[in-house]
Amino acid sequence: MGRHSLPDQYGAGGSDPRPRARRRSAAVATVLVLTVAGGTAAAVQGGLFSFGSSCQDDPVRLKLAASPDLAPALTTAAERARDQDLTSDGRCVAVTVTAGDAYKVADTLLAGEKTDVQVWVPDSDVWLRRLESGSGTAEVSQVGNVASTPVGMAMVPAAAKSLGWPDKTYGWLELAGAALRGDSLRLGAADPAHSATGLLALTRLSSAAARVEGGDTQAAAMMKTLSQRITDSDGQALGTLPRDASGAEQGNPKRNQALVLSEQAAFTYNSSADGDAGLDLFYPEDGSPRLDYPYTLVDRTGLTTDESRAAIRFLSYLREPEQLRLLQQHGFRTSDEAVPDALVTKAGGSRPQPYTEPATEPAAQETLQEALGTWTITVQSARITTVVDASSSMAQKVERTGRSRMDVTKASLLRALATFTPEDEIGLWDFSTKLDGDRDYRVLVPTERLGARVDGGTQRDRLSAAFSNLAPVPDGATGLYDTTLAAYKAATSSYAKGTFNALVVLTDGVNQDPGSISRGKLISELERLTDPARPVPLIVIAVGPDADRAEAEQIAAATGGSGQEVSDPAQIHSVILKAIVAAGARAAGQG
Template sequence: MGRHSLPDQYGAGGSDPRPRARRRTVALATGLVLTVAGGTAAAVQSGLLSFGDSCQENPVRLKLAASPDLAPALTAAAERARDDDLTSDGRCVAVAVTARDAYKVTDALRAGDRTDVQVWVPDSDLWVQRLKADGGAPKVSPVGKVASTPVGVAMVPAAAKSLGWPKKTYDWIELAGATLQDDSPRLGAADPARSATGLLALTRLSTAASAAEGGQTQAAAMMKALSQRTSDSDGQVLDTLPRDSSGAEQGNPKRNQALIVSEQAAFAHNASADSGGGLDFFHPEDGSPRLDYPYTLVDQGLTTDQSRAAIRFMTYLRQPEQLRLLERHGFRTSDEAVSKKLVEGAGGSTAQPYGEPAAEPASQVALQEALGTWTITVQSARLTTVVDASASMSDTVPGTDRSRMDVTKASLLQALATFTPEDEIGLWDFSTKLDGDRDYRVLVPTERLGDRAGTGTQRERLSAAFSGLTPVPDGATGLYDTTLAAYKAATSSYVKGKFNALVVLTDGVNQDPGSISRAELITQLVRLTNPERPVPLIMIAVGPDADRAEARQIAAVTGGSGHEVSDPSQIHSVILKAIVAAGAQGAR
């Protein structure tokens, strides 16, 4: 294993070859009884004679940063290891444990900050994978798992009872949906950008929703509702519960009656003397994602002695006595045998599917997409949509009796349904000489969907404008001038705190002989692009006459993306996919 080579007595449950301190004490006491010379006994009692140095005088010192929920158990284990004179290559192993949020450690390592820890135990492998994906971050090496705990939904008893706990079970979508009604229990969670618990649950919800009809709209609605009740970290989310079990605060709109948390977090809350009442815990029937606590070496100045001592401590944690310690703190130590006492301590029940296998780990792509969508949902979006209205948009889509424009309009209306009142959306169309000498016109300015616009709202105005899009007879495609004008408008009206983007849909290449060239367009876009005020261009090439390579080339210089769809009905999903990708890029 190179620098991570195995220490002496490696193996789960391996015993320490050195005699323990208390055995030395027994030996000394026996010697004193047999000592004839009274002066020898007096010398020993006064500390003048030495029978060998303790291994504690020259230990291998390790600093271990652990997820705050796991840190108390690891601190207790480190103290036991000291009392047991745990050694690596004849030297004692001295482990100092500190509690650090995983996102803070991740951010520091990604930023290139020097760390003083040699071992890191975050609550989820997703943090390790995020670092590995970042080529500039220090190398991290997972060498095992410490424990696990499933993620579910904990509720105050009155709220759980209203949903039929413990006999009634729910999948993730049903459980989230049951808390989104006006008179339902208020559901809170930790920010998925800072919490593995929040992100794993969000990804599970997003994945499940996307598989259902109208699922993307439902997922966006759930995210928006959940974003109103998020806490900055896992440590803060439990503080949003009512402070006592008397029911006096149940109606307080600032208090949550349901939380997305881990089983261990519910266990620790219920075991706390000042918890103000126990929680009931729902284990979703379609499987729970799990926190898996990877034991990770941080290869930033890690010495060979430290790496061997770190592995020695990891094997110590797998000994039966330490496994029982972890279980007493509410963690699972086996996927096969789950302690009923532990589950009940967390507020679970045999009627809930707590023993089901963990849900399949989410892919990095799914995690990134969920985080990107969340980022956009929380920030809200500001999008200007520019639609090709050239004559070719009247061509019939193969296999249908509808034109490209008809299908495009339907897809845009479907996409519109996924945005919230806080989002800002506008609409342009373009052809050639559509407004005097200009190839484009502004149909609806980019404004907040919830704002009043005439006798209705911006959403209603925009919906009518989408429905009214019509191809221009004999109209050509004035792509380059339109793209430049729209990008200038989008960058000049940039709104801080929102996801700003320009979406251009075209079914052909530029056909305006009097327009700027592609090279000039790209040069101008580069000049307009500002990393401090990002406005990615999302260019969608629709149909066989559009140039996908050109779309990618033009969009790339703004930090955006180019796409091709053969069927305009795919526009809706492509827009969402492109926004998610751009949002995830911004989140990184």
């Protein structure tokens, strides 16, 4: 019968980035350690160790859902724990491990559906943050981390050598650019909407692009190319590599020569590869994000005391030297300070690749959301009409910049425009009372494909000029209701099947046209025009202190869209992306 140490820290991989989880873990560890300090006799009396009968007679049963890459190691650890009679308060801990894609578990929890698992170990805390920022009622509580692994770019040896591996190092933007330049090197990845590996790499690419002039357009072009070679999961991505080491399939256009991949995934692949069929791994010099495998209690308030304590007990068991070695044998890192050379070598790493550099700081949720929003509108062609308030109040200064609301709005819209591809259809209206005869609105640029040739240039050129020429109308008031209804009628009547359709309305005030329809009439008309089979979500963005967020939400909700609020027009770009990815996710769920 084995004896096992109680938890003394939150988990593998250094300090917990989530302060409240760290505080809770410390408190749990302190209580349990003090229990041990009470002496062996007290422990026996309290039932921590059982000598008279088998603890297997009445075990605490836990179901644990783990990321597919981690599940084999945790399954072995759970079997060892049963063989060694791991106990919690005198009862055996019986853990059953199942593999489950993190995005599927997250979607289940976001939908408020019941799950029969008590512990969830996804590959990244990006899924926990998605739950926190979502509208679901899922209750999860991170109490530690199990392991970690950095994300880089793996290549078949011939491709890696052509880029100077291992002596030459690249940043994310350079590496992606080299891999996506023409057809000489085919790069694949798992869908960032379904893969933390893909999303973290995409976010690093987007952040790097933001620091380069014209980087937004460059990143969007890379994403469009990459989107042609994505798979649903990391495991499926590995299946796109050449199937032999001879190089016979290197010219096969259906086979990738490079993948966005975690070190652990490359380790596992190389461990089973024959001869020279393994992968070489680039670690980007501007930092590798990492998968951090958070150990999470699901529906914590619904767990029994025995279940909660047993779950913490199993986490402490995973911190024992024997289990840490097990995790390393499966290609995971268990410490930030010591990176085993054998692990890196098997994964395809080699000096001077910066594989011992600390992982980059976790990206902010807003940064992740913006990257995913850009990906969403890049991968799926979009048809979006933007309607901009041109009332006189848009001439007011934004205190932070000293520029007018309209000038800052235009700059933000031009930045957003750069993320769309030539296949996307974008149009522009503006509105103010009596702007076009008795109408409060006018069509400045009809909604057409950005790559379409018009007037000696392209639709993108025409839109860029129209955005730049937007100007407040002197003495103009906000004709919001009539404009919104007219624009929504136009958007629904010109619905494009197979693309993401949306209407974006930006306003810095409430409706000021006394002759317009009422808010109630507008909402009822929007509801009448809305067709779930042909969704056109309305995204209303309330800009500045005079706009009404509650009204924006109420109007947009009638179409399945969303109301947003920004205090600074410079935030419009990221808010549009956030709203688009949310609307796209809802539309996918309904489909």
